[in-house]
Amino acid sequence: MHARTLEPLAVVEDSDEDFEALSRVLRETTSREGVKRYVSGEDAVAGLIGGEDARPALIILDLNLPGIRGMEVLAKLKADARLKIVPVVVLSGSSREEDIDAAYEAGANAYLSKPLDFTELRRIVLSLHEFWQIATLPGRGQ
Amino acid sequence: MAEPLLAPGTPVDLTNCHREPIRTPGGIQAHGALLAADEATLEVVQASANAPALLGDAVLGRTLEDLLGADVVEQLRAGAADETPNLRPLRTRGLDAYAYRPAEGVLVVELEPVGDHSASLTRYQDEIARVLGLLQDAPTIEDLLQRTARVVRELTGSDRVWAYRFEPDDHGVILAEEKREDLDAFLGLHYPASDIPPQARALFLQNRLRFIHDVETPASPLEPAANPLTGEWLDLSKGVLRAVSPIHIQYLKNMGATASMSIALSVGGRLWGLISGHHYSGPLFVPHEVRATCELIGIVGSMQLEALEKLEVSRRQGTLATKRSAVIDHVAASSSILDGLAAAGEDLLAVCGADGAAIRIDDDLRLIGETPSEVMELLDGLAAADVSATHHADSGMPGVLAAPLAVARGNHIVWFRREYVHTIEWAHAPKSLAVKEPERLNPDGSFRTWAESVKGESRPWDVVEVESATELRSALGTFLITRAEQLAALNAELARSNEELDAFAYVAAHDLKEPLRGIANFASFLVEDYEDTLDAEARERLATITKLSQRMGSLLDSLLEYSRIGRADLAMSDFTVEAVVADAVELLAHPPALRIEGGDMPLRGDRIRVRQLLVNLIGNAVKYSPDVPEITITAQAGRVCVEDNGIGVAPEHHDAIFHVFRRLHPRDAYGGGTGAGLTIARRIAERHGGELWLERSTPGVGSAFCFTLGGS
Numbered sequence: 001m002h003a004r005t006l007e008p009l010a011v012v013e014d015s016d017e018d019f020e021a022l023s024r025v026l027r028e029t030t031s032r033e034g035v036k037r038y039v040s041g042e043d044a045v046a047g048l049i050g051g052e053d054a055r056p057a058l059i060i061l062d063l064n065l066p067g068i069r070g071m072e073v074l075a076k077l078k079a080d081a082r083l084k085i086v087p088v089v090v091l092s093g094s095s096r097e098e099d100i101d102a103a104y105e106a107g108a109n110a111y112l113s114k115p116l117d118f119t120e121l122r123r124i125v126l127s128l129h130e131f132w133q134i135a136t137l138p139g140r141g142q
Numbered sequence: 143m144a145e146p147l148l149a150p151g152t153p154v155d156l157t158n159c160h161r162e163p164i165r166t167p168g169g170i171q172a173h174g175a176l177l178a179a180d181e182a183t184l185e186v187v188q189a190s191a192n193a194p195a196l197l198g199d200a201v202l203g204r205t206l207e208d209l210l211g212a213d214v215v216e217q218l219r220a221g222a223a224d225e226t227p228n229l230r231p232l233r234t235r236g237l238d239a240y241a242y243r244p245a246e247g248v249l250v251v252e253l254e255p256v257g258d259h260s261a262s263l264t265r266y267q268d269e270i271a272r273v274l275g276l277l278q279d280a281p282t283i284e285d286l287l288q289r290t291a292r293v294v295r296e297l298t299g300s301d302r303v304w305a306y307r308f309e310p311d312d313h314g315v316i317l318a319e320e321k322r323e324d325l326d327a328f329l330g331l332h333y334p335a336s337d338i339p340p341q342a343r344a345l346f347l348q349n350r351l352r353f354i355h356d357v358e359t360p361a362s363p364l365e366p367a368a369n370p371l372t373g374e375w376l377d378l379s380k381g382v383l384r385a386v387s388p389i390h391i392q393y394l395k396n397m398g399a400t401a402s403m404s405i406a407l408s409v410g411g412r413l414w415g416l417i418s419g420h421h422y423s424g425p426l427f428v429p430h431e432v433r434a435t436c437e438l439i440g441i442v443g444s445m446q447l448e449a450l451e452k453l454e455v456s457r458r459q460g461t462l463a464t465k466r467s468a469v470i471d472h473v474a475a476s477s478s479i480l481d482g483l484a485a486a487g488e489d490l491l492a493v494c495g496a497d498g499a500a501i502r503i504d505d506d507l508r509l510i511g512e513t514p515s516e517v518m519e520l521l522d523g524l525a526a527a528d529v530s531a532t533h534h535a536d537s538g539m540p541g542v543l544a545a546p547l548a549v550a551r552g553n554h555i556v557w558f559r560r561e562y563v564h565t566i567e568w569a570h571a572p573k574s575l576a577v578k579e580p581e582r583l584n585p586d587g588s589f590r591t592w593a594e595s596v597k598g599e600s601r602p603w604d605v606v607e608v609e610s611a612t613e614l615r616s617a618l619g620t621f622l623i624t625r626a627e628q629l630a631a632l633n634a635e636l637a638r639s640n641e642e643l644d645a646f647a648y649v650a651a652h653d654l655k656e657p658l659r660g661i662a663n664f665a666s667f668l669v670e671d672y673e674d675t676l677d678a679e680a681r682e683r684l685a686t687i688t689k690l691s692q693r694m695g696s697l698l699d700s701l702l703e704y705s706r707i708g709r710a711d712l713a714m715s716d717f718t719v720e721a722v723v724a725d726a727v728e729l730l731a732h733p734p735a736l737r738i739e740g741g742d743m744p745l746r747g748d749r750i751r752v753r754q755l756l757v758n759l760i761g762n763a764v765k766y767s768p769d770v771p772e773i774t775i776t777a778q779a780g781r782v783c784v785e786d787n788g789i790g791v792a793p794e795h796h797d798a799i800f801h802v803f804r805r806l807h808p809r810d811a812y813g814g815g816t817g818a819g820l821t822i823a824r825r826i827a828e829r830h831g832g833e834l835w836l837e838r839s840t841p842g843v844g845s846a847f848c849f850t851l852g853g854s
Contacts, residue, residue, distance in 0.1 A: 017660030024667065064652070093655050096648075096706065116659055116695040117688075118666035 006133050007034035010056035012044045012073060013091075014065050021118060022060070022091075025125040041068030049080050056086055058132050061108075063092040063099060071106060078107035085138045089128060147341065150375035151367065159389045160339040166375035169361035169385035171354065173427065174254035176364065176383060179206050180371055181249040184215065187370045192362040196237075196253060202365070206251060210234060218251055231430050238430045242380040245372045252381045256429065266431045269297070270438055277442050283450045287318035290417055290443045295320040297435055298403065298428050300419035304328065305407070307415040310602075311335060312343075314415070325422070331569045337393070343413050345379055346406040351437045353403045354386050356425035357394045361385035382433075394420070401426035405440035409448045417443070455606055462610040465492040470617055479618060483555065484508040493614050494543055494607040496557035503553045513558055514538030524554055529612045531603040533559065541600025543608065545615040547622070555618075557611065559600035568592040640708060647705035651698040658698070662691035697803065700818035703754075704802060707825045712748035719743045719777040726756035734764045740777035747830045747851045755826040755834070758819040759784040759847050765815065766845075783837055783848040790841040799836065800824055820847075827851065 009030055013019045019037060026035055036053065038044035044061075045068065047053040059077065063070030070092070077083045087109040092099065095113040103111050112128065115121050147163040148154065154162045170176050175193040179186045184205045193201045197209060206215045214234045218241035221232065231238035237253045244250055273293045280286035287305035295303040302325055305318040312335035319329040346352070362385075369376050378384040394402055401421040407414045417440065428436075468489040473482030480503040483490055490499055491511050498511035502521050514520065514537045524544050535542040541559025570592060665687040669676070676684070720741030727733045745752065763773045763786035772787045791799055791806070798804050802821040820834075827834035831852025839845035 015656055015660070017663060018656065021659070021663040021667075064656070093659070094652060096702075097710070114655075114659060116655070116662050116692060118663045121663070 005034065006030065006057045006129060008036050008054055008056045009034055010036050010038065010044070010048065010053075010059045012038045012041065012059065012065070012070070013062045014039055015062070018062070018114065021121055022125060024118075025122045026129070029126070029129045041065045041070065041073040044073055045076055048083060049076060055082060057137060059083075059086055059088045061088050061090050063090060063094060063103065071102060074103065074106045074108060087132065087135075087137065089132075154387065154389055156389065159387065160336070160341075162339065162341070162387055162389065163375075164339075164341055164345065164387055165377045165379040165384075167361070167378065167385040167387070168367050168375050169363040170252070170378070170381075170383035171356070171385055172359045172362040173355050173425075174252055174383045175362070176378075176381070177201055177206065177209070177251045177253070178244075178364075178369060178371075178376060179249045179251070181219070181243070181247050184249070188364055188366060188376065190362040191365050193253075196255075206249070210239065210251070214239065219249065222249060240382060244377040244380065245369070245374075248369060248371050248376075250376065250378075250381065252383045254383065254430070255427075266435050270435055273297075273435070273439055274442050277439070277446050280446060280450070283447060283454065284317065286443065286446055286450060287415075288320075290439060291318045291320040293439060294405065294417050294419060294436055297432050298419060298426070299421075300401075300403065300426060301325065301422045302328075303417065303419045305415065305417050306333070308335075308413060314338070317415075322422075328569065330567060332566050333569050338416075346404070346413050346416070347408060347411070349379060350406040350408075350440050351382075351404070351433060353382070353401075353428055353433060354391075354394065355401055355427050357386075357391050357400055357402075359425070398422050400424050403428065403436070405436050406444075407440060407447060408444050409451060414444070414447060458606045459610070462493060462606065463613075465489050466610060466614050466617065469493060469614060470621070473618065473621060479503060479621060480506055480508060483618075484510065487511075490555075491557070494557050494603065494611045495559075496541070496543065497560045498539065498558040500556045500558070501554075503547065504551060511558075512539065512560060517556075521552065521554055521556060524552075524556070525549060529608060529615060531608050531611075533600045533602040534598055539600065540598055541603065543603050543611055545611045547615065547618060555611075555615070559603070561597065562599060562601045563595065563597050566594045566596055568594060644705040644708040647701050648709070651701040651705070655695065655698055658691055658694055662688055662695075665691070697816050697818075700803070700816040700822065704818055704822050704825060707751065707822060707829055712751065712829065714746060715749055716744060716746050717749055717752075719745060719775070719782055722749060722752050723756055723760075723775055725749070725753040726760055729753070729757050730761060730764070732764060734760065734771050734773050736760070737772075737774045738777070739774065741775070743777035743780075743782075745782075745851055751826045751829070752851070755823045755849065756784070758823040759849075762786075762819055762847075763788060763845075781848055781850050783846050785844060785846040787844040790843055790845050791836065791839040792841050793839075796836050796839070823847075823849070 007030060009026070011019065011022060013022065023035065036047075036056065038047060048056070048059075061070055061074060061077075065073070070090070074088060074090070077086070077088060084107070088107065089110045089112060090103045090108045091112050091114060092103075093114045094100075100111050110128070112124055115124065145161050148158060148161045150163050150166040150168055152158075152163075170190050172190075172192055174190075175196040176190040177186050177193060178188040184207055186201050186204050186206060186209070189201045199209070201209060206218075210218075211234070214232060217232055218239060222241040222243055231240050231254075233239075233256065236256055238256055240252045240254075242250055276289050276293065277286060280289050291303045291305045294300070302319065302321040304316045306314045306316045308314050314333040314335075314337070316329055316331050316333075319327060321327070364376060368374055394400075397420065399420040399422060401424075403419040405417040407416060417436075469483065469486040472486040472489070473479055476482030476485060480501060483501045487510055490501075491497065496511070498509070498513040500513050500517045500521060501508045501510075507518070507521075509517065516537060520535075520537060520542070524546060526544070527546055527549055529543070529545045531543045533541045537558075539558040539560050541557075541562075543557040543559075545555045545557075547553040547555065665684045669681060669684050718741060720738060722745065723736065723738060723741070727736065760773065760775075763784055764771050767773070767786050767788035774785045776783045776785065795806055799806065800820050803817045824834040827849040832850035834847065834849035837846040837848045
């Protein structure tokens with residue numbers, strides 16, 4: 001199957017360290033310009049829903065955000081006509097069942113727990129990237 | 143209960159005197175005379191046989207006006223409604239006259255000689271003032287009775303005057319005595335209740351004074367016997383001359399009395415006792431003025447008695463209330479009502495003047511002071527919901543005062559009183575003693591005392607003491623409720639703070655993981671990015687940082703897991719031990735060989751959590767066992783045990799192993815671990831309403847951990 005470029009890739013993550021770890025892996029698959037970071041829920045809502053930002057191919061969303069919580073951002077994304085077809089992968093520090101269930105109920109397309117081991121993170125992110133590259137995504141005709 | 147009275151005129155003896163119609167004796171004491179007239183015509187239709195002699199003329203068929211004068215009759219008719227004829231005679235022709243209406247349309251006039259010692263009422267008014275002052279000053283009931291007896295003896299000149307009280311069973315006991323010096327003392331003697339039959343007691347409440355001036359002179363009969371107007375024998379109970387029962391005359395004669403008198407003492411509508419006088423030296427005519435004074439003394443004495451009784455009751459109530467507060471203080475200061483009551487000791491006994499007490503609350507028994515050996519049987523036999531008292535229980539201690547706290551749960555306070563063996567000196571043998579006497583009224587020509595030894599009884603519990611026990615019980619009831627409310631509030635508070643603690647642990651663990659990830663990741667970056675420049679030591683240190691981060695991560699995961707068990711709802715389902723053990727084994731990295739006994743035993747719980755519990759227990763069994771672990775799981779009667787042949791736990795560590803993050807071994811020994819496994823397992827069992835414990839453990843031989851999941 002022909003591998004497409006999974007860009008732009010939106011990352012909603014407030015923690016610089018976590019973003020750096022994620023970026024370190026994404027650097028292997030995606031160009032620096034292909035990753036758009038939002039540092040808070042407000043930032044993401046303003047840029048994606050109300051703003052001019054291009055519709056991303058995939059959104060990676062942290063749940064534990066300052067201000068607007070990740071779950072709220074997810075709900076807003078899924079309520080937005082333009083964005084609701086974009087797959088959202090939750091990447092959270094929480095492995096709590098309630099959080100996992102709530103995320104899927106709100107329309108998350110996948111839920112991944114942030115591992116402590118960087119090797120494990122790399123494996124997860126590369127797998128994730130590979131899967132969403134292979135999967136046929138909606139809205140390519142825009 | 144009360145048998146009907148005999149027909150008037152029926153001969154009476156000891157067997158039927160309790161039915162004697164004493165109001166209609168058909169005659170009068172012969173020192174006076176009686177005239178009964180038709181009130182419409184004032185014609186005398188019936189009179190005592192001695193009336194013509196006293197008035198010096200025939201009386202039957204004459205009018206009262208004719209005999210006594212129109213003005214006197216007018217006044218007598220006006221005063222006839224008076225309740226107390228003794229106080230208001232009309233003095234005419236050297237006679238004191240009293241009038242009353244025994245029946246509709248019948249006017250009775252009693253006439254009595256004024257007597258040799260007649261004195262003006264003013265003299266007695268001084269006397270009355272002195273006497274009333276004396277009675278009012280009496281500080282105690284004993285004093286009051288003593289003073290009353292003395293005053294009455296002074297006034298009447300009677301050889302002996304007693305004051306006696308009727309006990310609850312109506313027998314009398316002499317509490318005060320004033321007598322001629324040469325006479326034997328009767329103080330403290332008891333009189334059987336039958337000495338004063340019930341109809342006589344009732345009459346005392348209506349007509350407070352009774353004088354028998356001469357036991358030797360026979361009564362003067364009424365003629366005709368039946369009143370022509372009513373066709374019945376006249377009711378003489380309102381008068382002063384009413385003839386005495388022949389039985390009573392015999393009784394007095396047996397005592398050697400020649401004249402007697404009685405004054406009623408009443409409290410609260412009950413005949414409390416009598417002031418009673420006996421004369422031994424011939425007839426004793428007590429003139430009207432003295433009788434009137436005596437009647438006043440009876441009335442004032444009764445009022446004073448009532449006041450003193452109330453005072454004594456309230457004093458006693460005050461004393462007992464102090465004891466009750468002391469008991470309540472003890473209870474308030476104790477962690478349990480039982481301990482508080484037991485700690486109150488003597489104060490608890492003093493609440494109702496007991497010699498001992500037993501308290502049982504929820505099968506926990508405490509004894510204070512002297513208690514009977516059969517106390518448990520006695521407590522088990524208590525069924526009444528109210529406070530009950532007896533002083534003749536069939537028990538080692540006959541006084542039993544029981545205050546139930548919760549009958550259904552067998553919770554009681556019971557006070558005991560020891561047997562009070564005492565002797566009652568009866569003035570003469572009561573019928574109940576069944577003493578053989580051919581002539582009971584006159585055993586051997588004189589009165590003599592009979593000593594009755596009373597056994598199998600304690601001193602009776604009085605009203606105030608029973609009240610005090612009741613009060614204490616109510617106070618404790620309030621306390622029980624308050625204690626229950628306090629516990630409920632405390633439990634709610636505890637549940638809330640537990641929840642908060644769980645929430646805190648969760649947030650703390652979660653938030654700590656973020657910087658920890660950073661630390662771990664950056665250590666990894668350093669190794670990756672500077673692989674060529676780092677020396678071996680630096681690489682080793684970075685590897686240690688990574689390892690420590692991983693370890694901290696595990697600890698935080700355990701904490702998260704632990705806090706989650708307390709917070710998450712349980713998804714209950716039914717499964718067998720076998721099934722959930724299989725679930726658990728699947729999760730283990732190195733599944734051991736297991737032997738299961740009773741695997742088909744059903745369990746009900748949150749299967750995921752129970753699986754986790756078993757993973758922890760089996761995991762530990764594997765971890766702390768030799769290369770080939772022998773693990774047996776036994777399920778029986780709701781209880782599941784996991785037994786291994788591992789290293790065991792030394793007895794001093796049996797508690798410590800359940801403490802969160804507590805490890806007994808170096809953290810890298812036995813494959814490491816956070817030290818939270820058992821704590822989490824126990825919490826899962828407890829969350830289900832069950833328990834988890836170390837059943838047995840021998841170092842070097844093995845351990846057995848067991849758990850239950852509670853009722854449902």
